[in-house]
Amino acid sequence: MTGYALLTPSLIGIVVFLLVPIVVVIWLSFQKWDLLAPLTAVGLDNWTNVLTDAAFGNSLLVTLAFVVLVIPVQTALGLFVAVLLNRRLPGSGAFRVIYVVPWVCAPLALGVVWNWIFAPTGGALNALLGTHVPWLSEPALALPAVAAVTIWSQVGYVTLFFVAGLAAIPEQILEAARVDGAGPTRVFWSVTVPLLRPTLFFVLVTSVISSFQVFDTVYALTKGGPQARTDVIAYSIYRTAFTDFNLGQASVMAIVLFAILVVVTLGQQLYFRRRITYDLS
Amino acid sequence: MKRSRFLLAVSVLTVGVLALAGCSAGGGDDDDGGGGSTTVTFRTWDENAAEAYKQSFAEFHEKNPTITVKIDVVPWSDYFTSLRTDVAGGNADDIFWINNSSYGSYASGGKLIDVDKALGAGAKKAWAPSVVAQFTQDDALWGVPQTSDGGIAVYYNKKLLADAGLSESDISHLTWSPNASGDDTLLPVSEKLTKDAAGTTADESGFDPSNITQWGYSAAEDLQAIYLPFIGSNGGTFQKADNSFTFTNPKTEQAFSYIVDLINRYHVSPGAADTNGNGDFTKDQFLQGKIALFQSGLYNLANVAGNAKFEWGVVPLPAGPAGAVSVTNGIVAAGNAHSAHLDATKKVLKWIGSKEGNQFIGATGANLPAVTAAQQTYFDYWKGQGVDVSPFFDVIKDNPTIPAPTGANFNAAGSAYKPILDEVFLGRLPVDKGLAQAQAAANKAMAG
Known part of the structure; x- marks a missing residue:
């Protein structure tokens, strides 16, 4: 009993901020509510409306495309930078800070800056290239542009974890590999990368979840346009709830996103569980 | 990671739901009138207008020492999202600016003070008729006209x-x-x-x-x-x-x-x-x-x-x-029907609907007052600045206008x-x- 009593403070937090909202959102998904008029129960209407809505299907595809654009580049770049920083060359401490700066900055403030960089007239990028490209309103370019900004701001965060992971690899193991005649490439792929798997698992799980939930950058740069090419699911939920004031349908979309994330995360866990077997202690 | 805003939106929604679920609205820490002092809150999106209101409410406080009015400025880009969630959650200000394309659903949802009932049906005679007409729905006026936009x-x-x-x-x-x-x-x-x-x-x-x-x-x-x-x-x-x-x-x-x-x-x-x-x-x-x-x-x-x-x-x-x-498009200040201090709120509404209370936004050149008798202050200000504003008014005077967008x-x-x-x-x-x-x-x- 004492055990449960001691748990109470954190349990309250979990119930109030996690469990209750989840239950409320599930309940809301069967209601029609515009925040002003009284709620009315509508049965499965919200569910059938959302699940048959082509725009919602588009949002799922756009989000998937976004994740596919962001995750490999961001992870590879983060690992690359971490390896460079790990060489402890003079000044690498400063670089470590510089890489994290974009991640520390307020995303909406960054959005304003990138809006200016991408502006067709008077924008920094076009001035630099001597072009007049509408980066954010050209359907083929908008999603890659948003993905690029996301990668730029997230790489430092990913790097941070890889640097910590690399530092935790005992020097003797690397040394032993070299003594056995392994070259730098071989050491990297056969020793360093396998030993980094716990870090990689953590980085992938958190960055996949956050990519599925990308919102700020889209809100600041494209508002879902052009032609709904950047209408990622989190932005679509926000718009449905707080511009269209259709809380019921927004709840359905939130639950679908939640379900997708649970499945994706479980899948990642299954994959990595079989492969992380190293005990370095 | 970068989902602070999204989380914020979700938590705002949650707070709204919790409030609906029975946590009940408003503070209720102070009584209307009586001996204690009351704070009435006022929300706008316009910084320039907020400065003018500050002067107006200072004068109001001198006449009504028991009532203090506090101004909240919420930026335009977020205004109608946060207003709606705050109203739903019972955390909205006692008085808030609202525009023509938004007020309808608040009025029909029973969230606004009926101005005809609160200040008397004759009160509207003092206000620009075009603004009164814009904010009349179901035969009632749902806000005290504050600015009239010209054309x-x-x-x-x-x-x-x-x-x-x-x-x-x-x-x-x-x-x-x-x-x-x-x-x-x-x-x-x-x-x-x-x-x-x-x-x-x-x-x-x-x-x-x-x-x-x-x-x-x-x-x-x-x-x-x-x-x-x-x-x-x-x-x-x-x-x-x-x-x-x-x-x-x-x-x-x-x-x-x-x-x-x-x-x-x-x-x-x-x-x-x-x-x-x-x-x-x-x-x-x-x-x-x-x-x-x-x-x-x-x-x-x-x-x-x-x-x-x-x-x-x-x-x-x-x-x-x-x-x-x-x-042409006016703006009103609407009263929160679920305010914890309705009487004080009505007093403030009456003040900003009067010439004395409304003239400050004209005298600072911020906006054209919607209280007809206060409008001259605005023209005087811009005349003093050497600016002829008549083209904005000639176009709507005795001319047909196209209605501003509307609907719940x-x-x-x-x-x-x-x-x-x-x-x-x-x-x-x-x-x-x-x-x-x-x-x-x-x-x-x-x-x-």
């Missing part, structure tokens, strides 16, 4: 005009007609005022539309300043009496075609890639001396007066086949049709096809 007119840059060899008489009676046929002076004047990097104007041969350094006119996807006036001036309509949209009205379609041609065919206005996503683009370019004719409303007057580093003036809205038909689901309709109009203005979707799609999407969203 739309055209700010112009005197230097750019002179450089092009034009004088004010060339632009003081601008006209336009569909397809720029017949009696159209807006297009030729705008062409003379549009230049590429080599200094070639848009009406000369060799003009390079891919390298424009100065635009003649500010056509853009701007509801209030551009396309509503063009629609009205062509005799078209935007909404029917039942609030459904009429984008495919032939006159409305002609107006849109004309605007889109100004941008994409004649290149006398900035491209939609610049203006669709940035509502301030034309204003900023005008202030930087890169747009010669900037069509806008009084809401930009303080801005232009404060920031233009060149000589400027104001001329009337260009007239179309149906004359110069502008939109207007926000949802707007978010449904905007992406389609974006494509039309970018020239990627033909005007007729785009307007048909926009109308269908908007009407579907309007129906809920």
Whole structure:
């Protein structure tokens, strides 16, 4: 009993901020509510409306495309930078800070800056290239542009974890590999990368979840346009709830996103569980 | 990681739900009147107006020492999202500014104080009739009129005009007609005022539309300043009496075609890639001396007066086949029907609906007061600044106007049709096809 009593403070937090909202959102998904008029129960209407809505299907595809654009580049770049920083060359401490700066900055403030960089007239990028490209309103370019900004701001965060992971690899193991005649490439792929798997698992799980939930950058740069090419699911939920004031349908979309994330995360866990077997202690 | 805003939205929603679920609204820490002191909160999106209200409420406090009014400024971009969630969560201010396209659902949801009942049905005689009419629904008035926007007119840059060899008489009676046929002076004047990097104007041969350094006119996807006036001036309509949209009205379609041609065919206005996503683009370019004719409303007057580093003036809205038909749009301060101190709130509403209380926003030049007797303060202020504001008023005085957008689901309709109009203005979707799609999407969203 004492055990449960001691748990109470954190349990309250979990119930109030996690469990209750989840239950409320599930309940809301069967209601029609515009925040002003009284709620009315509508049965499965919200569910059938959302699940048959082509725009919602588009949002799922756009989000998937976004994740596919962001995750490999961001992870590879983060690992690359971490390896460079790990060489402890003079000044690498400063670089470590510089890489994290974009991640520390307020995303909406960054959005304003990138809006200016991408502006067709008077924008920094076009001035630099001597072009007049509408980066954010050209359907083929908008999603890659948003993905690029996301990668730029997230790489430092990913790097941070890889640097910590690399530092935790005992020097003797690397040394032993070299003594056995392994070259730098071989050491990297056969020793360093396998030993980094716990870090990689953590980085992938958190960055996949956050990519599925990308919102700020889209809100600041494209508002879902052009032609709904950047209408990622989190932005679509926000718009449905707080511009269209259709809380019921927004709840359905939130639950679908939640379900997708649970499945994706479980899948990642299954994959990595079989492969992380190293005990370095 | 980067989901703070999303989480915020979700938690706001949660708080709203919790409040509904029984945590009940409001503070209730102080009583109405009586001996204690009461704080009434007041929300607006306009910084300039907030400064004026500060003076107004200081005077109110002197007359009513037991009531203090606290002002909250919430930026326009977030205003209607946070207002709605705050009202739902029982955390809204006692009094808040609200506009014509939003108040309807608050009124029908029972969230607003009925001004006729609170201040008496005779009170409205003191206020601008156009604003009273805009905010009357189900035979009741749902806010105390605060600002009256005047109409739309055209700010112009005197230097750019002179450089092009034009004088004010060339632009003081601008006209336009569909397809720029017949009696159209807006297009030729705008062409003379549009230049590429080599200094070639848009009406000369060799003009390079891919390298424009100065635009003649500010056509853009701007509801209030551009396309509503063009629609009205062509005799078209935007909404029917039942609030459904009429984008495919032939006159409305002609107006849109004309605007889109100004941008994409004649290149006398900035491209939609610049203006669709940035509502301030034309204003900023005008202030930087890169747009010669900037069509806008009084809401930009303080801005232009404060920031233009060149000589400027104001001329009337260009007239179309149906004359110069502008939109005019008022703002009210609505009372929160679930305020914890209704009596004090009503006293403040009465004060800001009086000449004494409302005149400050005129005297500082921030906005035209909606209390008719207080309006002179505004004209006096701008006269003192040497600015003639009559073009903004002549266009709505004794002239027909086109109604401002309205309807309980207007926000949802707007978010449904905007992406389609974006494509039309970018020239990627033909005007007729785009307007048909926009109308269908908007009407579907309007129906809920």
